[in-house]
Structure formats: C-alpha cells, structure tokens
Amino acid sequence: MLRFSRSKIIATVAIIVIGLLLAVPSMMNREQRQAFLNAVPSWVPSWLVPSRAIVLGLDLQGGSHVLLEVDAQDLLRGQVTILRDDVRRILRDTRVSSQNGIQTVQRGVQIRVPDAADRDRLLPRLRELSQPIGNAVIGQSGNNTIAINTSPDGVITLTYTDAGINERVRRAVDQSIEVVRRRIDFGGTTEPSIQRQGADRILVQVPGLQDPQQLKALLGETGNLEFRLLAQPGATDVDLLPMEDAGGQRVPVERRVIAEGGDLTDAQPAFDSQTRQPIVNFRFNIRGAQRFGQATTENLGRQLAIVLDNRVISAPTIQSPITGGSGQISGSFTVEQVNNLAVLLRSGALPAKLTIVEERTVGPGLGRDSIEAGKMATYVAAIFVVIFMFATYGVFGLIANIALLVHVGLIFGLMSVLEATLTLPGIAGIVLTIGTAVDSNVLIYERIREEVHAGRSIVSGIQAGFDRAFATIVDSNSTMAIAAVILFFLGSGPVRGFAVVFILGILTTVITAVTLTRMMIALWYQWMRPKALPF
Amino acid sequence: MRLIRLWPENSHFDFMRLRRYSFPLSALISVATAIVLMTVGLNFGIDFKGGTLMEIQAKSGQANVAQIRQTAESFGFGDVEVQEFGGTGEVSLRFPIQSGGEAAQTAVVQKARDTFGNDYDFRRVETVGPRVSGELVQSGTIGIVLSVIAVLFYLWFRFERELAVASIIGTLHDIVLTIGFFVITRHEFNMTSIAAILTIVGYSLNETVVVFDRTRELMRRYKAMPAEELLNLSINTTMSRTIMTATTTALSLLALVLFGGQAIQGFAQVMLYGVVICTYSAICISSPMLIYIGLRGSETVKVPEGRAAAAE
Numbered sequence: 050m051l052r053f054s055r056s057k058i059i060a061t062v063a064i065i066v067i068g069l070l071l072a073v074p075s076m077m078n079r080e081q082r083q084a085f086l087n088a089v090p091s092w093v094p095s096w097l098v099p100s101r102a103i104v105l106g107l108d109l110q111g112g113s114h115v116l117l118e119v120d121a122q123d124l125l126r127g128q129v130t131i132l133r134d135d136v137r138r139i140l141r142d143t144r145v146s147s148q149n150g151i152q153t154v155q156r157g158v159q160i161r162v163p164d165a166a167d168r169d170r171l172l173p174r175l176r177e178l179s180q181p182i183g184n185a186v187i188g189q190s191g192n193n194t195i196a197i198n199t200s201p202d203g204v205i206t207l208t209y210t211d212a213g214i215n216e217r218v219r220r221a222v223d224q225s226i227e228v229v230r231r232r233i234d235f236g237g238t239t240e241p242s243i244q245r246q247g248a249d250r251i252l253v254q255v256p257g258l259q260d261p262q263q264l265k266a267l268l269g270e271t272g273n274l275e276f277r278l279l280a281q282p283g284a285t286d287v288d289l290l291p292m293e294d295a296g297g298q299r300v301p302v303e304r305r306v307i308a309e310g311g312d313l314t315d316a317q318p319a320f321d322s323q324t325r326q327p328i329v330n331f332r333f334n335i336r337g338a339q340r341f342g343q344a345t346t347e348n349l350g351r352q353l354a355i356v357l358d359n360r361v362i363s364a365p366t367i368q369s370p371i372t373g374g375s376g377q378i379s380g381s382f383t384v385e386q387v388n389n390l391a392v393l394l395r396s397g398a399l400p401a402k403l404t405i406v407e408e409r410t411v412g413p414g415l416g417r418d419s420i421e422a423g424k425m426a427t428y429v430a431a432i433f434v435v436i437f438m439f440a441t442y443g444v445f446g447l448i449a450n451i452a453l454l455v456h457v458g459l460i461f462g463l464m465s466v467l468e469a470t471l472t473l474p475g476i477a478g479i480v481l482t483i484g485t486a487v488d489s490n491v492l493i494y495e496r497i498r499e500e501v502h503a504g505r506s507i508v509s510g511i512q513a514g515f516d517r518a519f520a521t522i523v524d525s526n527s528t529m530a531i532a533a534v535i536l537f538f539l540g541s542g543p544v545r546g547f548a549v550v551f552i553l554g555i556l557t558t559v560i561t562a563v564t565l566t567r568m569m570i571a572l573w574y575q576w577m578r579p580k581a582l583p584f
Numbered sequence: 585m586r587l588i589r590l591w592p593e594n595s596h597f598d599f600m601r602l603r604r605y606s607f608p609l610s611a612l613i614s615v616a617t618a619i620v621l622m623t624v625g626l627n628f629g630i631d632f633k634g635g636t637l638m639e640i641q642a643k644s645g646q647a648n649v650a651q652i653r654q655t656a657e658s659f660g661f662g663d664v665e666v667q668e669f670g671g672t673g674e675v676s677l678r679f680p681i682q683s684g685g686e687a688a689q690t691a692v693v694q695k696a697r698d699t700f701g702n703d704y705d706f707r708r709v710e711t712v713g714p715r716v717s718g719e720l721v722q723s724g725t726i727g728i729v730l731s732v733i734a735v736l737f738y739l740w741f742r743f744e745r746e747l748a749v750a751s752i753i754g755t756l757h758d759i760v761l762t763i764g765f766f767v768i769t770r771h772e773f774n775m776t777s778i779a780a781i782l783t784i785v786g787y788s789l790n791e792t793v794v795v796f797d798r799t800r801e802l803m804r805r806y807k808a809m810p811a812e813e814l815l816n817l818s819i820n821t822t823m824s825r826t827i828m829t830a831t832t833t834a835l836s837l838l839a840l841v842l843f844g845g846q847a848i849q850g851f852a853q854v855m856l857y858g859v860v861i862c863t864y865s866a867i868c869i870s871s872p873m874l875i876y877i878g879l880r881g882s883e884t885v886k887v888p889e890g891r892a893a894a895a896e
C-alpha cells in the first residue's frame with residue numbers, strides 16, 4: 050500500500066491538476082476570462098486551454114423563466130375551422146350539397162348527403178384531407194389525422210383523431226418555438242434560451258431580464274393580423290368584434306379577409322410625418338399587394354378594419370387606392386405598443402394561443418446577494434471543518450483538509466467542463482459536500498486507529514484501515530448517489546442544480562478521499578518514519 | 585498538541601437499552617405527525633399549492649408593511665399574506681391561486697408591479713399555475729417513493745435480508761419524522777423541501793450502512809455472540825466516526841443557516857434537523873430493530889422477561 054508506482058503517482062497528480070485548471074475560467078468574470086484567453090500564447094493548441102465556465106443559474110444571475118403551454122383547445126378550434134373550409138370547398142368542387150349545411154361537432158364537422166352516388170363522388174375527395182401521420186425518419190405510424198365515418202342514412206362525420214391532435218400540437222410547438230425566437234430578439238449580450246418541454250410546452254429563459262412584462266406581452270398575443278372591411282348597415286356574414294379605439298365597443302366587420310399577416314414581408318415602427326403619431330409601416334408581398342390594391346380601389350371612402358387577434362386595433366378610412374404594396378397602421382398607439390406590434394407582424398402568427406403556466410423571475414440584486422451569501426457560507430463551512438479536522442487528527446487532519454480543498458476544486462472543474470448550471474441550491478450542495486466529504490477520511494482514520502490499537506504495526510494498520518474502510522465508503526456513497534440521481538431526474542431548474550453538485554461531489558470524493566489521501570499518507574510515512582500514530 | 589476526542593475509546597455503552605425510550609418516543613412523534621398531517625396538513629408553498637409569491641424591497645430601505653397589506657388586500661385577489669423579513673425593508677407577499685385558470689395568475693403580477701413598482705424593487709416573482717403545481721406534487725411524491733424503492737433494491741443486493749429490512753424501517757422513520765418537523769414547525773413545504781427529504785434519505789442510509797457494515801463483519805468474526813451484544817459492539821466501535829461525521833456535516837449546515845442567506849436557510853435548517861434524526865435513528869431505531877427481526881435469519885433473540893429490569 051505504501052509503495053506507489055511512479056506512473057500511478059503521475060497519473061493521479063495529472064488528473065487533479067487538469068481538474069483544477071479546468072476550474073480556472075469559472076473563477077473569473079467575463080472580461081478577465083477574455084484577457085486570460087488572449088494572454089495564452091498562440092502556439093498552444095486550443096484544446097489545451099480551459100475555456101469553458103460554469104453557467105450561473107437564473108436564480109443567481111437574475112433573469113426570467115417563463116413556461117408556456119400551447120392551448121390545445123384553441124388549436125383544435127382553429128383546426129376545425131380549417132376543416133370546415135376544406136369541406137365547403139370540396140362540396141363546391143364536386144357540386145354536392147349537404148342537407149343541413151356543415152355542422153360543427155366535437156372535434157370535427159358533420160354533413161348529410163343522402164344520395165349514394167353523390168357520396169361516392171364526395172368521399173374519395175374527403176379522404177384526401179386525412180393525412181397519414183409519420184415522417185421520413187420513423188416512417189408511417191399507421192394512424193391518420195382525421196377519421197371519416199359514414200352512417201347508412203348518409204351522415205358523414207369527419208373528426209380529428211387523438212393521434213391527429215397530438216401531431217398538430219407537436220407541430221404547433223415547433224412552429225411556436227420559431228415564432229417565439231423571432232419575437233424575443235432583445236439584441237445585446239443576453240442569450241435567451243428557448244426549448245421544448247414535454248409534449249405541449251415551451252420553456253423560455255432570459256438571463257438578466259428584470260421585468261418580463263414586455264416579454265409576456267409579446268408572447269401572450271397570437272399575432273394573427275387580418276385586413277377586412279367594416280360592414281355596412283344590414284350586411285350579413287359579419288363578425289361583431291371589439292374596437293380598441295371605442296373602448297371595446299363591438300362593431301360589425303365583414304367576414305371576408307382581404308389580406309392577412311402572412312402576406313406581409315416587413316413591418317417597422319415609425320412616426321407619422323404629419324401628426325408625429327407612432328405608426329407601423331408595412332409592406333405586402335405580391336399577392337397581398339394585388340388583393341389589397343383591388344379592395345382599396347373598389348371600396349373608396351369605406352373604413353378598413355385592421356384586426357389583430359379578433360380585436361379591431363384601428364379602422365382608417367380608405368382615402369385613395371393603395372396599390373404600391375405598402376401601407377401604414379395608425380391609431381392611438383404608444384411607442385411601446387407600436388414596437389410590439391411591429392415585432393408581432395414581423396415574427397408571424399402563432400399557430401395557437403400560448404398560456405403562461407409558470408413564471409419565476411429573480412432580480413439581479415437578489416442574485417448578487419445570493420452569490421455573496423453562498424460564498425460566505427462556503428468559506429465559513431470550510432474553515433469550521435478544516436479547523437475541526439486538524440484539531441481531531443493532527444497531521445492526518447491536514448492531509449484530509451488538502452484532499453477536501455482539492456475535492457471542492459474538482460467539483461468546480463467538472464462543472465466547468467460539463468458547462469453545468471450552478472444554482473443557489475447547488476451552492477448549498479457544495480457546502481453540504483464539504484461536511485460529508487470528510488466522512489470518507491474519518492472512516493479510514495478511525496479504522497486505522499482501531500487496527501493499530503488492536504496491535505498492528507503502523508504500516509500494516511494503515512494498510513488494513515484503507516482496505517477495510519473502502520467497502521464501507523463505496524456503500525455509503527452509493528446510497529447517497531441513488532438519492533441524488535433520482536433528484537436529478539425529477540427536479541427542474543434550481544433543484545436539479547443541487548443534484549448535479551451532489552452527484553459530482555460523490556464521484557470526486559472517491560478520488561480525493563481514497564487515492565489522494567493514500568498517496569499523501571504514504572509520502573508522510575516515508576519522510577517521517579513515525580513510531581506512533583499522530584492522533 | 586492535545587487532540588480532541590469526541591468519543592472515548594473502547595467504550596462499552598449499552599445502546600440497546602435506549603430502545604425502551606426511543607421506540608415509544610418515535611412512535612409518539614409519528615402518531616402526532618400523522619394526526620397533524622390529517623387535520624392541519626403541511627404548509628404548502630406555491631410550488632405545490634399554486635399562487636404567486638413576491639419579494640419586494642423598499643428603495644428607501646424602510647417598508648411600510650401595514651400600507652402594503654392594505655393595498656394588496658384591496659386588489660381583490662383573495663387573502664394576501666404579507667411578511668417583513670431580513671430587516672432591510674424586504675417584504676414578501678403571497679397571493680393564493682386565482683380561479684380562472686393559468687391566465688388569471690398573470691393579472692396578479694401585473695397589478696402588483698404597477699402599484700408598488702415606484703417605491704419597491706421586485707427581487708423575486710414566482711407564479712405557479714394550477715396545472716404545474718399539480719405536476720410538481722406528483723413528481724415530488726414519485727421522487728420520494730422511487731428513492732425508497734431504489735434504496736430497497738440496493739440494500740437487498742448488498743445486505744442480508746434482515747439488515748435490509750431494518751435499514752428501510754429506519755429510513756421510513758426518518759422520512760416520517762422529517763415530515764413531522766414540517767407539520768409541527770409550519771415550515772413551508774416546497775420543491776426544495778423534497779430535495780431536503782431525498783438528501784436526508786441518502787444521509788439516513790449512509791449512517792445505517794456504516795453501522796451495519798460493522799455488524800456484518802462482527803457477525804462473521806463472533807459466530808456465537810448474542811444479537812444484543814453484537815449490536816452494542818457495532819455501535820460502540822463505529823461511534824467515534826458517527827459523531828465526527830455528524831459534527832462536520834452539522835458545522836457546514838450551521839454555516840449555511842448563519843450566512844447562507846434567506847433563500848437557503850429553510851433548506852439548511854431542515855437538513856440540520858435531519859442529521860440529528862438520522863444519527864439517532866441509526867443507533868436507537870434501526871439497530872435495535874434487529875433484535876426483534878432476528879440477526880441470523882432463523883434465530884430470533886428472545887429477550888427474557890425481567891432481564892432488562894435486572895440490568896438497571
């Protein structure tokens with residue numbers, strides 16, 4: 050035991066030195082890190098230079114965590130509307146008429162075609178609406194998006210299947226992530242992270258954001274823009290929509306859509322040159338420009354209704370034909386509203402409403418205080434334990450303390466390499482492992498003491514102490530690891546940060562408490578040739 | 585230099601005798617916990633109950649709690665809990681979960697920011713909707729159950745059946761007593777509390793495993809030694825290590841309680857209590873359990889009537 054091969058010593062020391070070096074970038078702030086990386090001579094290969102750093106969790110650097118959920122009900126409503134329009138189109142194309150129009154049922158629509166010949170013409174076309182679910186990777190799953198049922202008396206029902214709805218939700222989440230990404234473009238250094246979570250959720254994390262109000266305003270709107278006409282008195286086929294300017298009073302708007310958000314190529318906030326009012330300038334693509342030009346030419350003097358998410362945000366009077374493909378939206382807007390509106394229009398519409406199901410925001414001040422308190426607690430805990438170990442085990446205590454410091458350093462090193470997130474509970478985890486890491490050393494030392502007192506020589510006592518304590522150390526750390534791994538898979542955010550620290554702490558304990566301690570004790574023995582144990 | 589010894593060497597303390605006090609005591613606390621849990625319940629934080637928590641700090645350093653309370657009550661979002669903490673004008677507000685689904689929660693935050701934003705900094709805002717809180721309850725419960733099952737498997741592989749059963753009883757005992765701490769002190773119970781409980785599960789086993797490792801070793805060495813004596817010997821020989829580790833862990837946790845700041849204090853307090861409970865249960869609950877379960881499979885140690893009395 051007290052004979053270490055040279056290669057083993059070199060390997061252990063190398064592992065520890067590399068581990069501690071990896072922690073270096075995490076100990077600096079952004080500027081220092083940049084300076085450090087610049088100071089490294091250029092002939093050193095880049096993979097040799099530790100550059101990765103621990104990421105501070107939102108609870109430590111301040112920022113906003115918002116969990117959004119795709120509103121499946123809203124999505125289904127939209128899908129059923131599309132289905133209705135498709136069925137209407139097919140009925141028109143095949144010149145078949147349904148006896149009592151198109152009825153909306155739970156999850157779908159229903160028509161009634163008593164004539165069998167009509168049905169035979171109609172059904173193949175309807176079946177085209179139902180797409181098989183699957184993709185190039187997994188192949189066909191054998192499910193279709195829409196189920197079509199025909200009863201003997203000629204009632205045809207088209208409903209979305211469960212698999213169809215799930216598929217739509219999945220696709221809606223993908224689209225929403227793209228739209229959200231375009232909407233949250235704050236510029237600057239903060240990198241928002243946007244990721245899918247579970248089947249129907251999106252997690253948005255924006256570091257350094259103090260007040261997520263604007264973020265929520267941007268994410269709370271579907272952003273569905275339509276240009277329609279205000280209906281004339283007595284018109285049928287109208288929707289009654291609330292009008293923003295008139296304090297939410299409902300006005301009749303024609304159902305026919307002239308152009309929509311998807312036809313826009315650009316939208317920018319600006320100021321009207323005459324009234325100095327904040328406005329949004331927009332440009333249409335060719336299709337939109339044509340339709341808009343035609344509609345404004347035909348309806349001079351009438352009021353255009355600019356509808357956003359089923360609210361009339363402004364209703365300007367058409368003064369002259371607008372054929373150039375560009376226009377402006379004006380109304381009683383604030384600068385901020387105009388900015389948001391431009392972002393909404395540029396980013397496109399969300400496929401469905403997003404609801405905020407969870408929000409956690411920490412101000413930067415609290416984050417700073419937490420880091421300071423965490424540092425303080427870590428130092429104090431380390432000092433407590435270091436003094437206590439030294440007072441109990443003398444030289445062996447010093448050895449345990451060196452192992453302990455290396456242990457904490459290695460946790461940081463590993464976290465840097467993994468670019469793991471350090472959270473406030475993570476700091477608590479580090480402090481806790483300071484207390485538990487010495488457990489392995491204590492197990493070994495107490496065992497050595499027992500063996501020597503039972504009559505062994507110092508060398509064989511040390512040898513036996515290490516050998517016998519090892520099984521116990523593995524056992525006790527495994528039980529801790531089990532709890533930590535479960536915590537990792539269950540927890541999210543801060544709690545997961547605690548689990549990460551805990552798992553890494555257990556891994557490094559075995560290296561530092563067993564191998565490193567053993568080596569230091571071997572060296573001490575060779576130098577001192579002691580006649581008795583120092584404790 | 586004189587070194588500290590927290591525990592005398594070659595001690596021969598009769599730990600098994602303590603079971604006459606520890607069993608009834610633990611049973612009493614467990615029953616009390618069950619009763620309070622059924623009647624009053626845990627003081628759930630917003631993670632599990634849903635609702636909104638805000639921590640605000642007066643820019644002037646002086647918070648007017650009475651005024652905040654009055655204003656917050658007038659919002660009409662239900663009963664608001666307003667508490668001052670920290671001493672530098674920090675106030676926490678808790679709003680109950682709003683009926684009307686996820687979107688209704690957002691209105692609370694908006695209203696509070698608009699009202700208090702001028703005089704106060706918003707240091708923390710957390711809103712949890714009904715669906716998410718339900719899921720958190722589920723994952724928290726699953727976590728504790730899973731950890732117990734996983735640990736059971738581990739012990740089953742590592743130890744003889746009797747030792748595994750005794751360890752699990754000890755661990756369950758520690759979970760119950762930790763929950764007892766929460767119900768009796770009205771400590772807030774949230775996701776961090778689940779983390780604390782899982783950590784305590786780990787620590788609890790750690791303590792029991794160290795004693796039982798020694799028990800197993802002694803069983804092989806002294807084949808004829810009666811269970812009670814054997815267990816006493818296991819605890820006495822590992823006691824100095826148990827005390828040492830409990831002390832270093834407690835010292836670190838104490839540093840967290842004193843300096844770790846408000847957000848972490850709760851966790852550290854629970855863990856500190858946990859360390860004491862785990863040490864106690866390894867010695868006074870799990871080990872004596874073995875006397876009743878029987879150490880060597882078939883052989884259950886009969887405790888003759890009156891022998892305990894004679895020992896006094």
